[in-house]
Amino acid sequence: MIRAVSILFIGIVSISFAAIFIRLCSDVPAITIATYRLCIASAVLLVFSSIKGFSLRKLSGRDLLLSLAGGVFLGLHFISWTMSLKYTSVASSVVIVTTNPVFVGIFSWLFLKEKQHKEIIAGTALCLLGSIVIAAGDSGFHSLVLLDKKALWGDFLALMGAIMGSAYLLTGSKVRERLDILTYITIVFTTSALFLLVTSLVMGVPFTGYRPASYMYMVLLAVIPQLVGHTSINWALEHLRAGMIAISILGEAIGATILAYFFFGESVSAFQIAGMALIFTAIVIASFKGSKTDEKQARTGSRKIVKKPG
Numbered sequence: 001m002i003r004a005v006s007i008l009f010i011g012i013v014s015i016s017f018a019a020i021f022i023r024l025c026s027d028v029p030a031i032t033i034a035t036y037r038l039c040i041a042s043a044v045l046l047v048f049s050s051i052k053g054f055s056l057r058k059l060s061g062r063d064l065l066l067s068l069a070g071g072v073f074l075g076l077h078f079i080s081w082t083m084s085l086k087y088t089s090v091a092s093s094v095v096i097v098t099t100n101p102v103f104v105g106i107f108s109w110l111f112l113k114e115k116q117h118k119e120i121i122a123g124t125a126l127c128l129l130g131s132i133v134i135a136a137g138d139s140g141f142h143s144l145v146l147l148d149k150k151a152l153w154g155d156f157l158a159l160m161g162a163i164m165g166s167a168y169l170l171t172g173s174k175v176r177e178r179l180d181i182l183t184y185i186t187i188v189f190t191t192s193a194l195f196l197l198v199t200s201l202v203m204g205v206p207f208t209g210y211r212p213a214s215y216m217y218m219v220l221l222a223v224i225p226q227l228v229g230h231t232s233i234n235w236a237l238e239h240l241r242a243g244m245i246a247i248s249i250l251g252e253a254i255g256a257t258i259l260a261y262f263f264f265g266e267s268v269s270a271f272q273i274a275g276m277a278l279i280f281t282a283i284v285i286a287s288f289k290g291s292k293t294d295e296k297q298a299r300t301g302s303r304k305i306v307k308k309p310g
Helices: 002-015 018-024 030-051 062-084 090-097 100-111 118-136 137-143 149-175 181-203 212-236 241-247 251-264 272-285 293-303
Strands: none
Touching: 002 212, 002 241, 002 251, 018 090, 018 212, 018 251, 030 181, 030 212, 062 090, 062 149, 062 181, 090 137, 090 251, 100 118, 100 137, 100 149, 100 241, 118 241, 118 272, 149 241, 181 212, 241 272, 251 272, 272 293
């Protein structure tokens, strides 16, 4: 449990840099940033996988189908969220896109028939409250109240990113119970890369002609948030419940807001600090019922037959 939480923490810190690197690629279209991010990451994984003797023949049809679906969900998540950063602030975008604990909880209950522990429900409620408090202290929220169409569109795109990200997490949660981490992320990242590449080609988006610094930031985006961040999160999906991980990912809002203060001078208000405290509390509460191992042991224990003496 401690190891899983530690690796998840590394993943959260790593993905917190994503919004910063995306903002620094100001001359690059959103879908091009997402395409470079996944293409570079998948190329690295394909090299490692080929060395390890990767083969699709070892997979069941169900696991392959779910992994491919996870890749499409991930691609849609990146398109929506990356575009949102072009229209609204880092804090507003990251706060909205990390509301996925709500959707993960709903989808888990509706489609997977998973029981939602009171700790997870309490954590979800707190993280939602924290997100609202952070948004209240962000200028993007005020723009939304004033019906700023640009900010409203950015917030909507971030919401779509949250829904697609939730579907990606839930898919990974089920498949990672059977597939090793390298096999799973190789399929998912490569599928997502191909999906984004085809979409970019259909849209006629150029892949060249940008500032040299932008290419550097896209490489960093592929290495730190994607390879380190998403790999850590996907590894943790084997050991921790999807709901707990979804809540923990809200830590990205804290990290991104702090980094945006240093990189772009975006202010951190008392509202945002209070919201961060609520989100951190939510993560701690959710961690009490976050282990899949505990849940499996509980199910196994409940099925044991207790023999009466004599």
